[in-house]
Amino acid sequence: MSTQPTHAIPSYLDQKDPGPWGIYLQQVDRVAPYLGRLGKWLETLKRPKRILVVDIPVELDNGTITHFEGYRVQHNISRGPGKGGVRFHQDVTLSEVMALSAWMSVKNAAVNLPFGGAKGGVRIDPRNYSMPELERITRRYTSEIGVIIGPHKDIPAPDVNTNAQTMAWMMDTYSMNEGATATGVVTGKPVSLGGSLGRVEATGRGVFVVGSEAANDLGIPLKGARVSVQGFGNVGGTAARLFYEQGAKVIAVQDHTGCVHNSNGLNVLALLNHVEQTGGVAGAADSDTLTPAEFWALETEILIPAALEGQITKHNANSIKTRILVEGANGPTTPEADDILNSKGTHIVPDVVANAGGVTVSYFEWVQDFSSFYWTEAEINHRLEAMMRTAYTAISAVAKEHKVTMRTAAFIVACSRILEAREVRGLYP
Ligand SMILES: NC(=O)C1=CN([C@@H]2O[C@H](COP(=O)(O)OP(=O)(O)OC[C@H]3O[C@@H](n4cnc5c(N)ncnc54)[C@H](OP(=O)(O)O)[C@@H]3O)[C@@H](O)[C@H]2O)C=CC1
Numbered sequence: 001m002s003t004q005p006t007h008a009i010p011s012y013l014d015q016k017d018p019g020p021w022g023i024y025l026q027q028v029d030r031v032a033p034y035l036g037r038l039g040k041w042l043e044t045l046k047r048p049k050r051i052l053v054v055d056i057p058v059e060l061d062n063g064t065i066t067h068f069e070g071y072r073v074q075h076n077i078s079r080g081p082g083k084g085g086v087r088f089h090q091d092v093t094l095s096e097v098m099a100l101s102a103w104m105s106v107k108n109a110a111v112n113l114p115f116g117g118a119k120g121g122v123r124i125d126p127r128n129y130s131m132p133e134l135e136r137i138t139r140r141y142t143s144e145i146g147v148i149i150g151p152h153k154d155i156p157a158p159d160v161n162t163n164a165q166t167m168a169w170m171m172d173t174y175s176m177n178e179g180a181t182a183t184g185v186v187t188g189k190p191v192s193l194g195g196s197l198g199r200v201e202a203t204g205r206g207v208f209v210v211g212s213e214a215a216n217d218l219g220i221p222l223k224g225a226r227v228s229v230q231g232f233g234n235v236g237g238t239a240a241r242l243f244y245e246q247g248a249k250v251i252a253v254q255d256h257t258g259c260v261h262n263s264n265g266l267n268v269l270a271l272l273n274h275v276e277q278t279g280g281v282a283g284a285a286d287s288d289t290l291t292p293a294e295f296w297a298l299e300t301e302i303l304i305p306a307a308l309e310g311q312i313t314k315h316n317a318n319s320i321k322t323r324i325l326v327e328g329a330n331g332p333t334t335p336e337a338d339d340i341l342n343s344k345g346t347h348i349v350p351d352v353v354a355n356a357g358g359v360t361v362s363y364f365e366w367v368q369d370f371s372s373f374y375w376t377e378a379e380i381n382h383r384l385e386a387m388m389r390t391a392y393t394a395i396s397a398v399a400k401e402h403k404v405t406m407r408t409a410a411f412i413v414a415c416s417r418i419l420e421a422r423e424v425r426g427l428y429p
């Protein structure tokens with residue numbers, strides 16, 4: 001007998017979602033058999049706590065008024081305030097933001113940060129707008145979501161196409177509306193505004209740390225290891241540089257301008273300069289070009305997707321020849337592709353562990369803001385590396401104990417922590 005009430009018109013949550021939210025739901029279902037008595041709370045994870053869709057009216061430089069659609073979703077706040085980035089992208093959808101917020105709940109719990117999960121987004125291609133227009137859009141978006149964010153409620157941070165400047169505008173807008181400076185309302189701020197040293201590089205550094213742990217587990221020396229990277233922004237660019245500096249051969253990099261390749265290894269520092277000057281990897285010196293299909297089929301020791309969700313699917317998973325997949329991006333691998341890669345023995349370090357370095361240093365930033373006492377970059381990096389290694393080792397151990405993948409192990413650890421908090425808090429106000 002069903003324990004849920006039935007209705008003639010299904011709720012939007014009951015629709016079959018083929019997008020990122022549907023992928024997240026499949027991942028949650030895979031963890032159900034391992035939750036024991038906590039299984040009775042599983043439905044909690046399939047329902048975001050709070051969804052806010054906002055209209056953002058803005059006057060453009062040419063005097064016209066235009067409207068953007070923005071979102072902030074708080075998936076779960078059982079273990080602490082919501083935490084997660086804000087994305088500006090033309091393809092942002094509610095399904096995507098719901099999934100990204102849920103992956104934040106899982107990530108924060110997997111690494112044992114005292115946060116729930118949240119995420120935000122604005123449907124906009126920021127390349128089409130001037131800086132003053134982006135400032136007005138960001139400020140209006142912040143005012144609109146101001147009813148649910150706050151240093152103890154939900155703390156945004158940078159994600160795709162947002163950065164420290166975006167966070168400065170958000171912090172200033174929220175503070176003006178509150179009538180008091182609230183540094184702790186966002187993380188990833190400029191250091192001059194209470195931001196943390198090391199935050200800009202933190203996600204890529206975390207990818208490097210767990211990628212190195214995985215290589216060590218498989219007996220692969222970093223020196224000479226072939227690495228390919230999709231996405232050469234904050235996460236992919238930093239991870240590529242750190243592997244390069246340790247002697248790995250970064251043989252291919254792809255962004256939306258194309259894919260550059262050199263089987264002897266690209267000069268990553270020169271490539272970063274080239275991207276700074278031209279806006280993309282296309283046309284970089286000492287490289288040939290590859291099609292996307294050729295990029296995925298390259299033989300590598302380490303492959304790092306660090307762009308958007310849904311890049312590795314049943315259509316390209318069979319061609320992938322890498323020993324280790326380190327998910328810098330959120331949700332880059334669909335469940336079918338996950339199964340194909342696992343059956344080939346690919347060692348997958350899932351997003352909820354691999355890219356947790358950013359939110360870990362965001363946590364350090366939040367703590368520093370509250371205590372008004374700031375750590376050195378060396379201290380930050382040391383603590384970050386320790387937390388990433390601990391999380392990787394603990395989740396590997398659970399994977400071995402239950403004979404499951406690292407992704408399912410991370411979900412077992414995280415979902416158990418979230419649902420235990422749910423259970424012990426109880427349901428009624
Ligand atoms: N920033 C952070 O702290 C964190 C980010 N992440 C995740 O990491 C991923 C990347 O984020 P981040 O580096 O911050 O974002 P950025 O905006 O800095 O960089 C995104 C990169 O991805 C490239 N890209 C976008 N679409 C495509 C595509 N279809 N094919 C190939 N390349 C593409 C972009 O290329 P181009 O510039 O040419 O458009 C750019 O190089 C996202 O999934 C994000 O959610 C996860 C944890 C924390």
Ligand SMILES: O=C(O)CCC(=O)C(=O)O
Nearest residue numbers: 084085157159358359362
């Ligand atoms: O730093 C943060 O708070 C969140 C970063 C983020 O959005 C992510 O990990 O996907």
